[in-house]
Amino acid sequence: MSVVEKVAKRRRSDFPADANLCEYCTAKCCHYFALAIDEPVNRRDFDFIRWYLLHDGATIFVEGEDWYLLVYTTCKHLQADHRCGIYETRPQICRDYTTAECEFEDDWCYEKYFETPEQIDEYADALFGPQFPEPDRDAQHSLRSRRPTGLPIAVV
Numbered sequence: 001m002s003v004v005e006k007v008a009k010r011r012r013s014d015f016p017a018d019a020n021l022c023e024y025c026t027a028k029c030c031h032y033f034a035l036a037i038d039e040p041v042n043r044r045d046f047d048f049i050r051w052y053l054l055h056d057g058a059t060i061f062v063e064g065e066d067w068y069l070l071v072y073t074t075c076k077h078l079q080a081d082h083r084c085g086i087y088e089t090r091p092q093i094c095r096d097y098t099t100a101e102c103e104f105e106d107d108w109c110y111e112k113y114f115e116t117p118e119q120i121d122e123y124a125d126a127l128f129g130p131q132f133p134e135p136d137r138d139a140q141h142s143l144r145s146r147r148p149t150g151l152p153i154a155v156v
Contacts, residue, residue: 011105021099027082028103030075034061034068043131046124050117060120062112 010024037060040046052058057072077085084090114120125131 009105021102021104022082025082025102025104027078029097030078030082030084032070032072034070037067037069039065039067040124043124043128046120049114049120053114053117053120060112060114061110063110 012021015021015024037049038045040049049060052060052069059070059072061068061070079085084094112123114123
């Protein structure tokens with residue numbers, strides 16, 4: 001048996017229709033949360049997104065026309081066996097969640113996915129043209145600090 005066969009990804013179709021997929025999952029849904037955000041329409045909006053991306057575990061994705069802040073963080077009550085430690089008193093959002101459309105077998109791929117502040121800057125520059133603010137000019141109109149200078153390239 002090859003390595004690929006040993007780690008073959010299990011699909012929904014591998015289980016009976018009435019199977020509880022949570023029993024076969026590593027609790028993907030308990031390792032992040034995503035919140036809808038307003039679509040950015042100007043530089044100030046993009047600067048707020050840049051601020052989000054300065055935080056560990058934060059990413060931005062776009063699904064269709066909707067923008068989301070995705071934060072990778074594990075629920076405090078997820079146990080080592082991938083089960084909920086407060087199942088009987090879990091929040092309503094968890095109670096409402098079903099495996100009907102969960103990410104059990106999904107490897108999400110988004111047309112727009114931003115992991116770094118530099119990526120969102122480049123995207124905004126593509127939309128609005130490059131912006132290199134003067135130190136004092138625009139200071140009262142922008143939350144953005146001056147773009148940091150690049151690191152020198154070491155030639156070995």
